[in-house]
Amino acid sequence: MDRKLERILPLVQKPARYTGGELNSVIKDKNKVDIRFAFCFPDSYEIGMSHLGMKILYSAANERDDTWCERVFAPWDDMEEQMRRNNIPLYALESGDPIKDFDIIGFTLQYELCYTNVLNMLDLAGLPVRASDRKGLSPIVMGGGPCVCNPEPVAEFFDLFSLGEGEEVNSEIMDLYKEHKKRGSSKEEFLTDAAKIPGVYVPSLYKTEYNADGTLKDIIPCEGAPETVTKRIISDLDKVFYPDNFVVPFIDVVHDRVTHEIFRGCIRGCRFCQAGFIYRPIREKSPDVINEQCKTLCKNTGYDEISLCSLSSSDYTKIEELLSKLLDWTGDEKVNIALPSLRVDNFSEELVKKLTGVRRSGLTFAPEAGTQRMRDVINKNVTEEELIETANIAFSNGYSAVKLYFMLGLPTETDEDVEGIGLLAKKVVDAFYMNPDKPKGRGVNVGISASSFVPKPFTPFQWEPQATPDELAQKQEHLKNTLPSKKINVSFHNIPTSFLEGVFARGDRRLSDVIECAWKKGCRFDGWGDKFMFDKWQESFVDCGISPEFYANRRREYDEKLPWDHLDFGVSKAFLMKESKKSYNAETTPHCRIKCAGCSANKLNGGKCDV
Amino acid sequence: MYDLRLYISKKGRIKFVSHLDMFRLMQRAVRRAEIPLWYTEGFNPHPYISFLLALSLGVESEGEPVDIKILGDMSPQEVKDRLNRCMPEGLYVESAVKPFNKSAEIAYGTYKVLYSKEDISENELFEALTSGSLTCEKSGKSGGKKVMKTVDVSQHIKSFKLSSENEDIGLEVVLPAGSTFNLNPIQLSQAVSGYLGKEVVPVSVIRTALHTEDMTGFY
Ligand code: SF4
Numbered sequence: 039m040d041r042k043l044e045r046i047l048p049l050v051q052k053p054a055r056y057t058g059g060e061l062n063s064v065i066k067d068k069n070k071v072d073i074r075f076a077f078c079f080p081d082s083y084e085i086g087m088s089h090l091g092m093k094i095l096y097s098a099a100n101e102r103d104d105t106w107c108e109r110v111f112a113p114w115d116d117m118e119e120q121m122r123r124n125n126i127p128l129y130a131l132e133s134g135d136p137i138k139d140f141d142i143i144g145f146t147l148q149y150e151l152c153y154t155n156v157l158n159m160l161d162l163a164g165l166p167v168r169a170s171d172r173k174g175l176s177p178i179v180m181g182g183g184p185c186v187c188n189p190e191p192v193a194e195f196f197d198l199f200s201l202g203e204g205e206e207v208n209s210e211i212m213d214l215y216k217e218h219k220k221r222g223s224s225k226e227e228f229l230t231d232a233a234k235i236p237g238v239y240v241p242s243l244y245k246t247e248y249n250a251d252g253t254l255k256d257i258i259p260c261e262g263a264p265e266t267v268t269k270r271i272i273s274d275l276d277k278v279f280y281p282d283n284f285v286v287p288f289i290d291v292v293h294d295r296v297t298h299e300i301f302r303g304c305i306r307g308c309r310f311c312q313a314g315f316i317y318r319p320i321r322e323k324s325p326d327v328i329n330e331q332c333k334t335l336c337k338n339t340g341y342d343e344i345s346l347c348s349l350s351s352s353d354y355t356k357i358e359e360l361l362s363k364l365l366d367w368t369g370d371e372k373v374n375i376a377l378p379s380l381r382v383d384n385f386s387e388e389l390v391k392k393l394t395g396v397r398r399s400g401l402t403f404a405p406e407a408g409t410q411r412m413r414d415v416i417n418k419n420v421t422e423e424e425l426i427e428t429a430n431i432a433f434s435n436g437y438s439a440v441k442l443y444f445m446l447g448l449p450t451e452t453d454e455d456v457e458g459i460g461l462l463a464k465k466v467v468d469a470f471y472m473n474p475d476k477p478k479g480r481g482v483n484v485g486i487s488a489s490s491f492v493p494k495p496f497t498p499f500q501w502e503p504q505a506t507p508d509e510l511a512q513k514q515e516h517l518k519n520t521l522p523s524k525k526i527n528v529s530f531h532n533i534p535t536s537f538l539e540g541v542f543a544r545g546d547r548r549l550s551d552v553i554e555c556a557w558k559k560g561c562r563f564d565g566w567g568d569k570f571m572f573d574k575w576q577e578s579f580v581d582c583g584i585s586p587e588f589y590a591n592r593r594r595e596y597d598e599k600l601p602w603d604h605l606d607f608g609v610s611k612a613f614l615m616k617e618s619k620k621s622y623n624a625e626t627t628p629h630c631r632i633k634c635a636g637c638s639a640n641k642l643n644g645g646k647c648d649v
Numbered sequence: 650m651y652d653l654r655l656y657i658s659k660k661g662r663i664k665f666v667s668h669l670d671m672f673r674l675m676q677r678a679v680r681r682a683e684i685p686l687w688y689t690e691g692f693n694p695h696p697y698i699s700f701l702l703a704l705s706l707g708v709e710s711e712g713e714p715v716d717i718k719i720l721g722d723m724s725p726q727e728v729k730d731r732l733n734r735c736m737p738e739g740l741y742v743e744s745a746v747k748p749f750n751k752s753a754e755i756a757y758g759t760y761k762v763l764y765s766k767e768d769i770s771e772n773e774l775f776e777a778l779t780s781g782s783l784t785c786e787k788s789g790k791s792g793g794k795k796v797m798k799t800v801d802v803s804q805h806i807k808s809f810k811l812s813s814e815n816e817d818i819g820l821e822v823v824l825p826a827g828s829t830f831n832l833n834p835i836q837l838s839q840a841v842s843g844y845l846g847k848e849v850v851p852v853s854v855i856r857t858a859l860h861t862e863d864m865t866g867f868y
Contacts, residue, residue, distance in 0.1 A: 342677075
């Protein structure tokens with residue numbers, strides 16, 4: 039270990055974030071590989087190490103003999119200070135080598151509020167933050183993850199984006215890079231070629247033009263770059279690479295367990311939910327494959343908990359079969375199973391019994407809106423009766439704490455819809471007291487978590503104005519003042535945070551200036567309540583002469599050119615428009631298993647959806 | 650079922666893994682190694698793994714005693730070999746033996762400390778250690794509340810030896826360790842810093858041995 043580093047580590051919190059050396063971390067001989075890959079997660083170690091996508095892509099890259107992929111996380115502020123003071127550049131955890139000299143630096147962009155961390159990490163590495171200022175072939179800075187469905191606000195900082203699922207396309211990018219490195223190509227030569235790989239978006243090859251009113255006029259591809267870039271998907275989840283071990287962190291991280299993805303995509307089509315659309319089409323993994331992979335992972339990591347993840351676990355068609363297979367061996371091995379993202383409407387009695395046999399914690403439900411009209415607008419196809427019925431199943435099975443998730447600021451929302459949130463929670467409280475089989479000697483605990491709705495690209499609400507910070511504040515007040523029971527407690531999301539998220543979610547390239555400006559003013563870790571400096575962001579918008587309201591609170595016309603119109607995530611614009619119009623009439627769309635709604639995402643998988 | 654005492658060395662970057670995190674780490678290593686451990690009973694059963702003594706963050710060790718209970722008759726050698734195949738880099742089971750002393754008998758620890766000559770000279774260090782007036786602040790409890798107490802460090806230095814090692818000064822020192830009273834070289838360094846009026850942070854610290862009250866080895 040570097041002596042300088044060794045001397046500063048005792049001075050920072052949780053130094054094991056920065057040491058590397060965790061079990062199953064991959065060590066290779068750097069002289070025997072062609073590609074050094076720095077996989078960067080622009081948030082703390084604890085958040086990044088909990089992320090399944092990173093684990094998969096890290097292992098997949100290291101499967102290649104010619105590549106050494108290492109992990110990098112955003113140093114916490116105390117460590118940043120020490121690194122800057124002692125001239126220690128950002129290094130990769132496995133080798134301790136500065137990432138500045140790596141071939142590829144890949145960032146996964148999971149949420150908009152990590153953007154300043156990306157800039158800060160590039161700067162800590164000793165690299166210019168703007169792609170145009172990084173001249174040589176290496177390092178190529180690439181981005182992936184859900185935010186790249188509209189990467190325009192960070193377009194100036196990245197050389198390329200990889201759209202959709204990365205298991206295959208990343209490898210194609212590496213193959214091409216290796217070839218160009220051998221040839222001694224320039225960065226431009228490499229990028230022009232990379233743009234020809236399906237799923238690769240090279241922002242510098244697209245020129246943007248604006249109308250006088252500030253809206254986008256056109257995005258024009260040049261040098262043979264494709265008109266639209268279509269995201270990549272993995273066709274067969276049973277055959278795609280899945281790691282047989284995970285790096286096991288020393289310190290406690292957010293999700294410290296075996297995580298297994300059971301299917302991709304979502305049948306539901308809730309109109310506010312970006313994940314529900316951008317991960318389509320629906321593809322399931324078979325229970326036998328999941329079961330075997332979980333067994334291997336438990337063996338290789340020593341973890342005693344498995345979490346089955348997806349957007350809506352109980353929509354997995356073979357959930358009971360999978361649970362039976364897992365429960366066959368997990369009991370003896372003292373392994374717990376956790377099943378997050380359960381839905382209210384098909385949460386069966388048997389399922390709850392099976393899970394309670396293993397582990398009991400509070401239950402969470404997400405009705406998302408308080409009235410049936412509002413739920414119909416957002417296409418959250420769940421009724422009050424279903425919610426109460428499920429809550430009763432849970433109460434009869436010994437649960438007494440329930441958390442309900444709602445959103446404020448949904449399109450067409452009225453005061454009555456806001457009040458409905460409290461009324462619905464009250465009905466859950468009443469159901470508990472009326473339930474003859476409720477747990478004895480305990481009171482009920484109903485929590486409401488009310489977040490602020492943020493309209494996102496590739497959803498039917500992509501044209502909607504976001505409720506302004508003032509409107510959101512009024513809605514929060516109104517909800518608090520109309521709560522019908524003292525048994526209900528309510529928590530809210532920070533409004534400025536949602537506002538900024540709203541700006542970047544649907545922003546365009548001109549926002550790169552604002553992000554750079556805010557970063558220079560010291561903004562980092564904007565997703566962390568105690569680190570978020572809204573005043574600095576406001577100053578930055580003013581300094582750059584950019585109105586954040588233009589992006590967050592403006593209604594877009596259906597014929598307006600959107601900054602992500604040249605990117606194709608499967609779901610068609612015509613479908614989104616149809617859904618948008620239906621929402622105004624509170625007209626619902628049945629889920630994919632009842633009837634295919636014709637979203638077009640199946641075209642990415644030869645017309646097939648696993649429904 | 651039988652009791653087994655492991656001596657686990659902890660060297661290199663893993664020294665930055667805290668005592669608290671070591672328990673979870675061992676629990677997983679034992680699972681990977683498929684060693685049949687006795688589980689505690691009760692609501693949340695977990696394998697019985699007991700670190701006899703805390704080791705401060707950043708301190709290395711030649712062998713930390715860890716007690717476990719083996720179900721069945723897997724031999725100590727087998728336990729040791731299996732574990733060593735499953736440990737993260739920097740941890741190694743040096744020996745696995747039937748416990749001799751009781752954990753409460755630990756009284757002293759020997760440490761090897763390195764200071765950079767850029768930070769302190771041998772004379773300064775010698776002067777500080779023999780001054781008889783070294784003190785440091787230590788958190789303790791009084792009436793259930795956490796309070797800072799001033800500790801007379803000089804009185805607790807059982808013995809020490811200085812040496813010169815290239816760019817560093819080596820200090821071998823015996824300090825109280827155990828369940829009743831503990832003083833570690835980090836605190837000693839704070840006391841030296843306070844005495845000299847400048848920041849003296851050790852380059853490295855390693856615990857080399859543990860002793861009972863009469864200074865015989867702890868087994
Ligand atoms: S193509 Fe049809 S079945 Fe497949 S996700 Fe879209 S709406 Fe659902």
